[in-house]
Amino acid sequence: MKSSNLAPILQPRWNTKIVASKNAGKSDIIPIGRARKDQASTLRGAGNEPAPASSVRAIAVSGGKGGTGKSVIAANLAVAYAERGSRTLALDADLGMADLNLLLGLAPGHSLLDVMEGTPIDQVLIEAHGIHVLPALNGSFPLANINEETRHRLFEAVDTLDDRFDTLVIDTAPGIADNTVNFAAAASEIIVVITPESLSLADAYSCLKALHHRVGLTRAMVLPNKIRRPSDGDELFDRLASVVNRFLGISLTPLPPIPFDPQMAESNEEGVPLLVYNPDAPASRAIRQVARRIEALARPEDRQGGVRLFLRRTFDKTEKEAGG
Ligand SMILES: Nc1ncnc2c1ncn2[C@@H]1O[C@H](COP(=O)(O)OP(=O)(O)OP(=O)(O)O)[C@@H](O)[C@H]1O
Ligand SMILES: [Mg+2]
Secondary structure (H helix, E strand, O other): OOHHHHHHHHOOOOOOOOOOOOOOOOOOOEOOOOOOOOHHHHHHOOOOOOOOOOOOEEEEEEOOOOOOOHHHHHHHHHHHHHHOOOOEEEEEEOOOOOHHHHHOOOOOOOOHHHHHOOOOHHHHOEEEOOEEEEEOOOOOOOHHHOOHHHHHHHHHHHHOHHHHOOEEEEEEOOOOOHHHHHHHHHOOEEEEEEOOOOOHHHHHHHHHHHHHHHHOOOEEEEEEOOEOOHHHHHHHHHHHHHHHHHHOOOEEEEOOOOEOOOHHHHHHHHOOOHHHHOOOOHHHHHHHHHHHHHHHOOOOOOOOOOHHHHHHHHHHHHHHHOOO
């Protein structure tokens, strides 16, 4: 099924009554169909060593469409976790745009690429606003081409991070390029951001479809953003869930919606996360609620977290696709 066929279903239908409201933000897991492939076994098979146990929760902020708010959500969610006492690392997996750095007022001199070339990881990590940021790689970096020695150096460098952090928040690039999908797929949990803007749902569907077919994704959280009326969040979630229910076997969990908040743009311009710029702004409060909700949700039993494991999954998946 081509996503263009979904256009009539996924275009805005403001006047259509939704039959099954899932009450975004109130209900928890909504089981939707069966997966074609088991996500765990697909990814377990991708590693060549046993998975190291880690309690790091790796959360990727994803969604096919550009401009839905992935980067501001990743930045502010990371700050929300830090406020809750979690040692938090934000990984910028969209270096092409380097949005996360700009949003946090940073100008990093190094990235994961330098770590591969031998720069100590502590010279690459940047601390700001109570969190650490690890600038990663841009979407077109040929991950599949790096040699065994470089890989080893990278994994050794990131090994120490699992003891130093509790939460890893990954900001991904728009679109469904290989690296983007692989970064998202390597996380233990995925948030797909949707907005009332036209095509947002069709792009979210394409993103879920790519993750389902390419890496056997079986579950995702859905976060409605830039919401102007409280009921719009539920409606957007329901429209996406009804199509995903029909065509993909993915369990979707609604997260509490984030309102459209003009202070978001102001905080971006200042290079300060909204949670710091105005802790009481409506979107700040909503993002804290999202963090609380994710924390309250059961962690997927079959998905170990961990920074090292996360990167290894990303690399192994890319290598497999390249026939390596
Ligand atoms: N809740 C919100 N209220 C108001 N504006 C918002 C909200 N969320 C995001 N924005 C604005 O939307 C724009 C895009 O946000 P952001 O850069 O985070 O999107 P993105 O999904 O990361 O984009 P890209 O796909 O290009 O990386 C920014 O100008 C940001 O200030
Ligand atoms: Mg972004």
